[in-house]
Amino acid sequence: MVVDNSPISVSVLYTTYDTDSQFFDIARDIRMECNQEEITADVVDKAYETVFDGEIEVEGLPKQQEEICRSIFKRMQGGRTDEELNYVGVDTRSMAVGDIIAVNGSHYLIDHWGYTPVEQLDKQE
Numbered sequence: 001m002v003v004d005n006s007p008i009s010v011s012v013l014y015t016t017y018d019t020d021s022q023f024f025d026i027a028r029d030i031r032m033e034c035n036q037e038e039i040t041a042d043v044v045d046k047a048y049e050t051v052f053d054g055e056i057e058v059e060g061l062p063k064q065q066e067e068i069c070r071s072i073f074k075r076m077q078g079g080r081t082d083e084e085l086n087y088v089g090v091d092t093r094s095m096a097v098g099d100i101i102a103v104n105g106s107h108y109l110i111d112h113w114g115y116t117p118v119e120q121l122d123k124q125e
Contacts, residue, residue: 005053010072011102012085013022013048015094022045031098034111036118039100044121050101051092054084069101069115 015027027047030039058087075082078094095101099110106122107113 001120007057008068009102009104010052010054010056010068010085011050011100012052012072012095013027013074013100013102014042014045014093014095015051015098021047027098028111031096034097034109034116036109036111037120039109039118040120044100052087056084065103065108066115068103069110072101072103073110088095 015030017024017027018024021027023046026043029035030043030047056072058068072085073083073095076087076092076095081087095110097110097112100118100121101108101110101115102121107118109118
């Protein structure tokens with residue numbers, strides 16, 4: 001397996017936990033059901049917040065999407081700081097079910113067990 005250490009394009013989107021938001025119910029349903037078919041660009045605009053958008057290096061990691069998602073997920077868990085991802089665990093919640101990771105333009109929903117492609121978002125870019 002070839003390992004490529006060149007930077008990759010990554011976006012991280014969090015669902016809203018703001019109970020005052022009119023889109024809280026949509027975000028809650030996404031977290032509970034993980035139905036990627038309901039996630040459209042309109043839903044992302046209303047119920048998600050982009051917390052990171054840029055390029056990162058994933059050294060020594062084969063460039064397979066699921067492994068990249070797993071690496072980003074681990075890096076954005078509470079209590080730690082990741083300057084490259086602009087993540088400060090004491091100030092920001094951890095990634096959770098229902099959040100989205102985009103890797104080189106391909107979107108993945110953090111599901112209850114793994115990462116589910118959200119192909120309709122890939123087509124809408």
